[in-house]
Amino acid sequence: MSDDTGPNTGEREDGSSGKTGFFGNIFNSGKGRAGEAERAAAAMGEAIPGAGEGVWDEDEECVAGDVSAYVHSLEAGRDPWCPRQTAHGALDVMQGFLSPHLSNFQATADHQRKANEDPKSTAGMASSTMKSSTEEENFRKAAKIRDEDQPRMSEDMQRHLNRAQYQTEGAVLVASGMVGHAVGVALDPAGEKAYVVTDSGKLYSVSRTNHVKREFVTTGNLGSPGGVALDGKGKAYVTDNSGNRLVRVDLANGNTEEVATGVRAYGVKLGDGGKTAYVTGLDGKLFAVDVEKKDAKKLIVDQLGSSTSGAALDGNGKAYTGNWNHVGNLWEVDLRADPPSKRSVATLSRQSCDVALDGAGTAYVSDHWGDVLYKVDLATGAQHVAVKATGSFSALGLALDSSNGVLYVSTWEGQLWRFSLRVLQTPELIEITTGV
Structure with missing residues (x-):
């Protein structure tokens, strides 16, 4: 027999139905x-x-x-x-x-x-709650910004903004603390990186946007580098002056291989679409190396002075060289002449290591002894100090980023600097404090 006064039925003392x-x-x-x-x-x-x-x-x-x-x-x-x-x-x-x-x-x-x-009442509250929840979820879906809806900036606009930023900064310390003396630097425009070699056999990649520095691990010993160049196809070419050779590094996996031997290699620049490496020797020679063939090198000119170091190409068939340890000439070599010829542009009043060309008739020359960077008028040979420092600024490697209008300088102190080309081209002197 059922009991109508069970726990959920029947009348309560408070007047409720009990069916709660x-x-x-x-x-x-x-x-x-x-x-x-x-x-x-x-x-x-x-x-x-x-x-x-x-x-x-x-x-x-x-x-x-x-x-x-x-x-x-x-x-x-x-x-x-x-x-x-x-x-x-x-x-x-x-x-x-x-x-x-x-x-x-x-x-x-x-x-x-x-x-x-x-x-x-209960159904109304439940319906209201469900409706509110559904409306909120629908709103969230409608208000969500998808990746494809995110505002985009064209590559041209990004390059324009980078250039504007670089040109207003003047002088920037990009990286420091590299092991050994940072003797050479090369730029990878596509990857927005700078690659720096030190004479202790280290290769570094440095982000030019966020300045993150990483040591690049190679499978082979780089010896004692003097310069580095990039072919834009994932390969770096590094000179080893202690081993008298030119070494190629695959940036994808760090594998190394010898490209040319028997060269007191120090400075290096790539020409002919990355097919030819122009290598200076500390014995005063300039070689052209066919990088697609094993040990295929050709002497271009000699008697460029002892400790010939840096090299620069103007893109119009001319090369320029400096000197590592002695006051000497800034040489211009006509690669198109038969045989190739050379002329003295200026007698450098200071020791020079590397050379960079701005495309407007000026050569920038690093002076690691005088702690300055100076510029030379290629037409007249006139020389002017462009950068001097409070502290040590032993400028060594140079690399020009013409698209952004900046010059990168690696130093004996293991630092990498960036300078606005627009400021360098003015008569004003840039003064920096290096902290070393």
């Missing part, structure tokens, strides 16, 4: 707990001596009933903003504050229980 379900039980439980708390507060007020409702007789100045009436009269005369010092005042505050809230809590719980028992 899960949420109804929660509301009934909360209401009951609030009622118990209210009754406990009232019982505590009655049980504590001096907390009752005694009457104070003004004429007799005595208490009729509980002594608390006298205490209440004292409390009534106090400033309400002053701290209460009696337990009776604290009880008054407690009962005056808690009792209404506990009563309100019971009423609210009862109201929520009845709303829960109403199927229409």
Whole structure:
């Protein structure tokens, strides 16, 4: 026989139907707990001596009933903003504050229980919640920015912004802390990297945008490099003056191989679309090396002076060379002549290591002894200091980034600097502090 007064059916003492379900039980439980708390507060007020409702007789100045009436009269005369010092005042505050809230809590719980028992109300709340959730999800999907919707900047615009940034910076220390003396530098325009070699046999890649420096690991020993050049096809060519050879490095895997031997190689530049390496020797010679053939080298000119070092190509069939350890000539070599010929552009007043051409008739020459970078007018041979430093600035390798209008300089101190070509071309002197 069924019992209609089970846990979820039947009439309750509070007038509810009893068919409350899960949420109804929660509301009934909360209401009951609030009622118990209210009754406990009232019982505590009655049980504590001096907390009752005694009457104070003004004429007799005595208490009729509980002594608390006298205490209440004292409390009534106090400033309400002053701290209460009696337990009776604290009880008054407690009962005056808690009792209404506990009563309100019971009423609210009862109201929520009845709303829960109403199927229409419950369905409405659920429908509203689901609708709100669905609308929010739809909004998120509609407001989401896809990768293809992201604003894009053309490569031309990015190059323009880079150029504008580089030209306004003047002088920037790009990287430091390279092991050994940073004797040579070459640029990879496509990868936005500079590659630097040191005379301790290290090859570094340096990001030209965020200046991150990484040591490049090669499978073979690079010996004692003097210069580096890139073919734009993933290969680097490094001179090893201690091993009298030219070495090729695969930048994809670090594999190395000898391209030419028997050359006191120091400076190197690539021409003919990367097919020919023009290599200077410390014995005053300039060679052309066919990099597509094994050990295919040809002497172009000699007697360029002892310690011939840096080399530069103007793209119009002429090469320029400097000297590593001696005051000597800045030579111009006509590669198209038969036989190739040379002429002295200027007698350099300082030692020179590497040479770079700006395409506007000026050669930039590094002076590692004088701690300066100077420029030479190719037409007149006039020389002017372009950069000097507070601290050591033993300029060695040079590489020109004509697309961004900047010149990169590697130094004896293991640093890589970048200079605005626009500033270099003015009569103004650039003064830097190197920190070393």
